[in-house]
Structures are given as C-alpha cells and as structure tokens.
Amino acid sequence: MTPAARIAAAAALLDTVLAGAPAERTLTNWARGARYAGSKDRAAVRDLVYDALRRRRSLAWVGGAESGRGLMLGALRLSGTDPSLLMTGEGHALSSPLEDEGGRSLAEAPDGVRLDMPDWLLPRLSAALDEDLEAVCGVLALRGPTTLRVNLLRGDRPMAQEVLAEDGIETEPDSQVPTALHVKTGASKVANSRAYLTGLVELQDASSQAAVLRLPFRGGMTVLDYCAGGGGKTLAMGALARLRLAAHDVDPRRMADLPARAHRAGLAVSLLDDPASLGPFDLVLVDAPCSGSGTWRRTPDAKWRLTQDRLNDLCTLQTTILTEAAALVAANGCLVYATCSILTEECDGAVAEFMSRNTGWAMEDRWKALPTPFGDGFFQVVLRRL
Incomplete structure (x- = not known):
C-alpha cells in the first residue's frame, strides 16, 4: 500500500469507529479481509487510526469535520504535511481537499478540543489533576510505551x-x-x-509493576487476585515471593490463557469459581473494573464512549466488588484496591465510600501514578483488617 492508500484505509476505518464500532474489533476484521495489506501496511494503518482517536477532537477541529476524512486532514496538517500531496484522488487515495475543508487553528479552540477531552469530563479531570491537567492530557495524546x-x-x-x-x-x-x-x-x-x-x-506496564512491588508480601501467604482477567498481576505477585496463588474473575473466560502463562512463568495458580471455597486469604487484590482513564492512550475509543451514567455505574460496581472481596480477607490480612483510573471518584472516592460502610479497616499504603511517557496512570490502596 502507498502512504496515500494507507491514509484512505484509515479514514474508512475511522468512519466505522465513529459510528460506534469498537476500534480493536474494526481493525482486526479489516486486517483479516485486507489480503492486499502486508504486515507493515496493517501496522501503519493501525497507528494512523489509534493516533487519530487519541486526538479526535483536535484533529477534527483542524481538519474541518469529525469524520475519518476530517481526522486524516487534521493529522496531516498538524504534522506539517500538505494534504494535497497525499489526497490526490488518484489510485486508492482520498479525493483532493476542498475549499470548505480548511478547518481552524488550534489556537482558537476551547480547552476540551485542545486537550482532546469530552466537555462533560474535563471539570472532573481538572479537579483530579489540578496543575497536571495539561501535561497528562498531552501524554494521553501519545502512543504508550511497550x-x-x-x-x-x-x-x-x-x-x-x-x-x-x-x-x-x-x-x-x-x-x-x-x-x-x-x-x-x-x-x-x-x-x-x-x-x-x-x-x-x-x-506489563511499568506502573502496574510498580504497584505490585509495593505490596506487603511474605513467604507462604495465600493471595487471591479477585478480578484477575488475563492474570498479569497474579504472575507479577508470584515472581516476588513464595505465595499460594489463586485467581478469580466474574467471567472465567478472561482467565483462559492464565494456566499456560503461569506454566511458562514457573508458577502454580488455582483458578477459582468460588473464592470462599479456599479462603480466607492473607491478601486479596481487587484490580477493579473502571473507566481506564489512566490507559486511554492504549484504548482511546474508550475515552469517547464513557458517559456520566456509565461512570456512575462503575463507581457503584467498584464499591460492591470491594465489599465482596473484603469478606475473603483473613484476620490481620490486606485488602488491596487498584484501578487504572485517574478520576477521583474511582480512586480515593471509591475507598472513602467503602470505608464509610465498613468498619475495622485501616489504610496502610496509598500510591497514585499519573500517566507519563514511561507508564500509565494507576491508583492503589492497601487496607489492613484490624
């Protein structure tokens, strides 16, 4: 594929995502059907799509429309490339820019556009980040490290x-x-x-690794990863001490690869449908479902799908899960609450809500990492049962 054809393909895929389709599924389906696209082509188109979604509002502003074509126009202009060089209408290229597709300067844009954030969410981020708001939004507009x-x-x-x-x-x-x-x-x-x-x-992201390294392990502990998913933190914990590891997820299918990963890592992990059957545990980790706002550069379409109602539902779910997990903690054991969010209501707010409803817990450690070029946003609190 030529550079112009890659841009045209990205524009078409972006139109599908903007209409409501998940970005990852859209790209996967395209890659399976685009036999003409080599591995480098698929990687390049993927980068164009994700880069555009990270900067959706600012590119639409500069490109003149919130469409796949508009986002590609904006991306070319902000990169200093004359769009007419790659949008020629020839072959598989997009048609040439029209006079009414001029777009506007970012210097004239409101904060939500300039920072690539939904307007309803910006005040919450501002309250959570204060003077770090612009720096964090800038990081979330970049690709995350491997x-x-x-x-x-x-x-x-x-x-x-x-x-x-x-x-x-x-x-x-x-x-x-x-x-x-x-x-x-x-x-x-x-x-x-x-x-x-x-x-x-x-x-595994550096912030997730740092969070696990802070946990109060000692040899022989029984440890439960209550929202294990693929088991990344389960394996990270097992590498730090001789632990009896167990993992649980409300959707067991998410743990399908964990046995093979554990074997490869040299660890034994018990997969539990009913954690109470093996508990109580010395440490229970709750890496709770959340907005993922600390990782939005990796899943940028999630930023645009989040609504106030969805955020409210997540906050309710987080408190419910914490309460369920707390019942599995042994005397003098630890309950660890973690999220990859940077929103106060999902971090300190969730812990405060839990503590207001449940007595007999003391905060032993609190750690928060903001997104940087080297790591995602992450929040973690260690609570000790009294």
Missing part, C-alpha cells in the same frame, strides 16, 4: 536484555521500576522471542 516485566524466577534484568537482544529486541531499563524494561526497537518481535516464550519476560 514495556516488559522481567520474571525474577527466570533471571535478572541484564540477562533479559541480553536474551532479547539476540532476537533483535533493543530495550532500556526503567529508572524507577527495577523489573521493567522499555522496548526501544523490535516490539513486534516480542511475542515470538525466546525471552517471552521461556517466561523470562511478560508484557
């Missing part, structure tokens, strides 16, 4: 870097998180690399 967690049961960070380099994957250590490696080149090779296939590394 970060690996070194499995300390299999080796150390220098060893992992060496093994990855043998497969053409260049990494650099995170300066704050001792288990994290950021991939500089060769990210597409990770899944088939020897380091990954032998369990030496796993994909």
Whole structure:
C-alpha cells in the first residue's frame, strides 16, 4: 500500500469507529479481509487510526469535520504535511481537499478540543489533576510505551536484555521500576522471542509493576487476585515471593490463557469459581473494573464512549466488588484496591465510600501514578483488617 492508500484505509476505518464500532474489533476484521495489506501496511494503518482517536477532537477541529476524512486532514496538517500531496484522488487515495475543508487553528479552540477531552469530563479531570491537567492530557495524546516485566524466577534484568537482544529486541531499563524494561526497537518481535516464550519476560506496564512491588508480601501467604482477567498481576505477585496463588474473575473466560502463562512463568495458580471455597486469604487484590482513564492512550475509543451514567455505574460496581472481596480477607490480612483510573471518584472516592460502610479497616499504603511517557496512570490502596 502507498502512504496515500494507507491514509484512505484509515479514514474508512475511522468512519466505522465513529459510528460506534469498537476500534480493536474494526481493525482486526479489516486486517483479516485486507489480503492486499502486508504486515507493515496493517501496522501503519493501525497507528494512523489509534493516533487519530487519541486526538479526535483536535484533529477534527483542524481538519474541518469529525469524520475519518476530517481526522486524516487534521493529522496531516498538524504534522506539517500538505494534504494535497497525499489526497490526490488518484489510485486508492482520498479525493483532493476542498475549499470548505480548511478547518481552524488550534489556537482558537476551547480547552476540551485542545486537550482532546469530552466537555462533560474535563471539570472532573481538572479537579483530579489540578496543575497536571495539561501535561497528562498531552501524554494521553501519545502512543504508550511497550514495556516488559522481567520474571525474577527466570533471571535478572541484564540477562533479559541480553536474551532479547539476540532476537533483535533493543530495550532500556526503567529508572524507577527495577523489573521493567522499555522496548526501544523490535516490539513486534516480542511475542515470538525466546525471552517471552521461556517466561523470562511478560508484557506489563511499568506502573502496574510498580504497584505490585509495593505490596506487603511474605513467604507462604495465600493471595487471591479477585478480578484477575488475563492474570498479569497474579504472575507479577508470584515472581516476588513464595505465595499460594489463586485467581478469580466474574467471567472465567478472561482467565483462559492464565494456566499456560503461569506454566511458562514457573508458577502454580488455582483458578477459582468460588473464592470462599479456599479462603480466607492473607491478601486479596481487587484490580477493579473502571473507566481506564489512566490507559486511554492504549484504548482511546474508550475515552469517547464513557458517559456520566456509565461512570456512575462503575463507581457503584467498584464499591460492591470491594465489599465482596473484603469478606475473603483473613484476620490481620490486606485488602488491596487498584484501578487504572485517574478520576477521583474511582480512586480515593471509591475507598472513602467503602470505608464509610465498613468498619475495622485501616489504610496502610496509598500510591497514585499519573500517566507519563514511561507508564500509565494507576491508583492503589492497601487496607489492613484490624
């Protein structure tokens, strides 16, 4: 595909997403059917779509319309590229820009447009972030890093870097998180690399790794990952101490890959339909369903799908799940509440709501990370049963 054809393909896919289809599913379906598109073409189109969704409002403003074509026009203009060079109407290219597709300067845009945030959400973000608002919104407009967690049961960070380099994957250590490696080149090779296939590394954001490293582990503890999903934090916990690991998810299908991942990592994990059958537990981790606002650069269409009603429902669900999980914690044990959100109502607000309804708990640790070029937004609180 030519660069012009890639832009045209991205514009068509964006129209589908803007109409309400999930971005990931839309891209997957397109890739399966586009036999003419090579792996580099698919990757390039994917980047164009996700970059446009991250900056949906600002690109639409500059491109003159909130459409696939408008977003591509805006992206070209903001990159300093004359759209007429790639939108020629020839071959598979989009038609040439019209006079009424001039768009407007971002200098004239309201804050919601300039910061690429829904208007209803901006006051909540402003209250949560204060002086960090513009910096965080700027980070969320960028691509997230590809970060690996070194499995300390299999080796150390220098060893992992060496093994990855043998497969053409260049990494650099995170300066704050001792288990994290950021991939500089060769990210597409990770899944088939020897380091990954032998369990030496796993994909995991640096903030998630940092959160797990803060947990109060000791050997022999029984630990439950109550909202385990794919089990990334389950495996991260197991690499830090000799733990009896259990995982649960309201949708067991989300844990389908966990047994194979655990085997690769050298760990044993019990998958539980009914956690009470094995409890109580010394530590219960609740990585609760949330808006994902700290990770919106990775799932940018989620930012535009979130509504006030959906946020209210999530906050109610978070308190419900915390209450359910609390009943599984042993005497003097820990209940850990975590979200990849940066919204106050899903972070401190959820903990305060739980504490107001449940006595006998004390806060032992609170940690919050804002999105940076090196890690996603994350919030975590450790509560100790008195």
